[in-house]
Amino acid sequence: MKIGFIGFGEVSYHLSRLLSNEEILTSSKNRSKRTIRRINKSNVEVLDDFYEVAEKSDILISANSPQKALPIACKYANIGHNIYLDLNNINPHTALKISCIAGRFVDSSIIGNIKHEPVLYLSGKYCDDLKFLDEYIPIRIISYKLGDASLLKMLRSIYTKTLAAALIETTEIANSLNLKKELLKTLNFTEDENFINKSYSRINNTKKNSQRKKEELEEILKYFKDYDLTMSRATLDKISQYL
Amino acid sequence: MKIGFIGFGEVSYHLSRLLSNEEILTSSKNRSKRTIRRINKSNVEVLDDFYEVAEKSDILISANSPQKALPIACKYANIGHNIYLDLNNINPHTALKISCIAGRFVDSSIIGNIKHEPVLYLSGKYCDDLKFLDEYIPIRIISYKLGDASLLKMLRSIYTKTLAAALIETTEIANSLNLKKELLKTLNFTEDENFINKSYSRINNTKKNSQRKKEELEEILKYFKDYDLTMSRATLDKISQYL
Numbered sequence: 019m020k021i022g023f024i025g026f027g028e029v030s031y032h033l034s035r036l037l038s039n040e041e042i043l044t045s046s047k048n049r050s051k052r053t054i055r056r057i058n059k060s061n062v063e064v065l066d067d068f069y070e071v072a073e074k075s076d077i078l079i080s081a082n083s084p085q086k087a088l089p090i091a092c093k094y095a096n097i098g099h100n101i102y103l104d105l106n107n108i109n110p111h112t113a114l115k116i117s118c119i120a121g122r123f124v125d126s127s128i129i130g131n132i133k134h135e136p137v138l139y140l141s142g143k144y145c146d147d148l149k150f151l152d153e154y155i156p157i158r159i160i161s162y163k164l165g166d167a168s169l170l171k172m173l174r175s176i177y178t179k180t181l182a183a184a185l186i187e188t189t190e191i192a193n194s195l196n197l198k199k200e201l202l203k204t205l206n207f208t209e210d211e212n213f214i215n216k217s218y219s220r221i222n223n224t225k226k227n228s229q230r231k232k233e234e235l236e237e238i239l240k241y242f243k244d245y246d247l248t249m250s251r252a253t254l255d256k257i258s259q260y261l
Numbered sequence: 262m263k264i265g266f267i268g269f270g271e272v273s274y275h276l277s278r279l280l281s282n283e284e285i286l287t288s289s290k291n292r293s294k295r296t297i298r299r300i301n302k303s304n305v306e307v308l309d310d311f312y313e314v315a316e317k318s319d320i321l322i323s324a325n326s327p328q329k330a331l332p333i334a335c336k337y338a339n340i341g342h343n344i345y346l347d348l349n350n351i352n353p354h355t356a357l358k359i360s361c362i363a364g365r366f367v368d369s370s371i372i373g374n375i376k377h378e379p380v381l382y383l384s385g386k387y388c389d390d391l392k393f394l395d396e397y398i399p400i401r402i403i404s405y406k407l408g409d410a411s412l413l414k415m416l417r418s419i420y421t422k423t424l425a426a427a428l429i430e431t432t433e434i435a436n437s438l439n440l441k442k443e444l445l446k447t448l449n450f451t452e453d454e455n456f457i458n459k460s461y462s463r464i465n466n467t468k469k470n471s472q473r474k475k476e477e478l479e480e481i482l483k484y485f486k487d488y489d490l491t492m493s494r495a496t497l498d499k500i501s502q503y504l
Contacts, residue, residue: 130450137450160443169438170447173431177448180427180492187492188420191485195412200403204413205420207373207380210453242434246502249423249430252495259489 019150022075022100024068024090025082029105031056032132033081036154043071072097077148081105084237087112095120101147107234109172109241110165117142117164124148125164127171141166172238176250179235182224183256185217228260262393265318265343267311267333268325272348274299275375276322279397286314315340320391324348327480330355338363344390350477352415352484353408360385360407367391368407370414384409415481419493422478425467426499428460471503 022043023030034042042062046054057064065071072078072094080090080103087106095102095116102120104113105128117123122144130136140148141160151157160166192201206213224231235254239247265286266273277285285305289297300307308314315321315337323333323346330349338345338359345363347356348371360366365387373379380399383391385407394400403409435444449456467474478497482490 129447139447160440166438166440166443169435169440170444173435173440173444174447177427177431178451180430181424184420184423184427184492187423187489188416191488192412192416194488195409197403197409197412197416200409201413201416204372204382204417208421208459210456213453216451245434245437246430246499248495248499248502249427249492252491256489256491259491 019076020074021077021079022071023062024071024078024080024094025086026053026057026060026062027081029081029128029132030079031060032136033079033105033128033155034060034062037151038154040154043075045071068094069097072100074098075100077101077103079103079105084108084112084234088115091116091119095123101144103148107171107175108168109237110168111241113142113165113168122147123164125167127167129158129171129174139167139170141168172241175234175238176242176253178220179224179231179257180249180253182220183253185221186224186256186260189217189221224257225260228257232257232261262319263317264320264322265314266305267314267321267323267337268329269296269300269303269305270324272324272371272375273322274303275379276324276348276371276398277303277305280394281397283397286318288314311337312340315343317341318343320344320346322346322348327351327355327477331358334359334362338366344387346391350414350418351411352480353411354484356385356408356411365390366407368410370410372401372414372417382410382413384411415484418477418481419485419496421463422467422474422500423492423496425463426496428464429467429499429503432460432464467500468503471500475500475504 020041020043021037026044043065044062045065045068046057047067075098078100082090084107087104087108096119101122101124103124103126104116105126113125123142124144125141127139128136129139137156137158139158139160142164143162145159189198192198202214202217239250263284263286264280269287286308287300287305288308288311289300290310318341321343325333327349330347330351339362344365344367346367346369347359348369356368366385367387368384370382371379372382380401382401382403384403386405388402432441435441445457445460482493
């Protein structure tokens, strides 16, 4: 099976490594030096441009950014006869728009850390055609309803960001009282054994990537604007303090 | 050792059961029917009044409510020659006041569920006198600084309440989209194996006890008023929706 990647960032890089027995295609046309280095490190066939990638792929994966998802779909989603997979953390509105362009579109999101036991969520009526990927990465077919995979990723994202914001708030108070380590040990009593390491990583990751986290959250809040978002809005305020 | 309880609510009841080899004292004077039933179910010596309990105890435990902590201490903390243990989720200011009244005061808090593997946190200079309790319940001596056990309990309380509020917010959105169970499974990927059950219990417990949770949080926020409390204040707003 030929699997093409439009964009070759972190997600594509790690995913392509997982898909070890498949033929991976991409292009380095107009790519950054960093991306080209990543491509050269990988076992990938490099084509002249993404038009060719789209044309030759049985499965075409777009992994870029939420903002680029739609323009990329417009350019490449209806060239070949492939299944089009979007991994851009798009919202269900965008998923619906892309499904109108692409022949066979699967709404998809990666849950968990791409470097460490990620799970591939799928939704939409062409999910079953991707079941074979289970050989490489655990697949979870959420439903045949387009958008459900995106919705879950967004809701999960609210939860994990709120958790990180709560950890930041409480550990900063604790730190000023010389009780930070003790607080994390205390929280650990009712959490799993790896809680302390995970907490440090959540705190640091949120502070380090506050701009991206903020933008992601803003998009999510826009989508869920008709719901009560007390916690989500506070999380946005909190993250914004670290820009 | 004679261990006296002033007040015999849930915490006293379960703690007295753990202290199985010690002589437990309390009084049923002016107690509610429910408390008297609880006392009768326990292996406790029932004295005429709390004055007598205070007088005869080697360790005197006050487990009532934050509001009653100080008045009770004023009444009973300097009667006998006991170690006075406060389990009322007081803040460090109140701990300091009580320490001025009681001869040997230990700041203390129960971390975790009293019914299920609780840990007894202790701070203050008389902690070491209570080391023997480790035979019955895991003890954690935080420091010899009065107030540290209370501080940790308060910070932990902010965290767990924020977590519950985040769960409520995201599962309510998910529920309206028929994705509640799937969302909890999704969150579970990076949490411990018991996450889903714990989440349901956190959500239900918060909604059911919203009035108490709100009051506890208000007290805590008053104490930490000089810190950034973006998340904590949002949690207070969120909990208040379920009064």
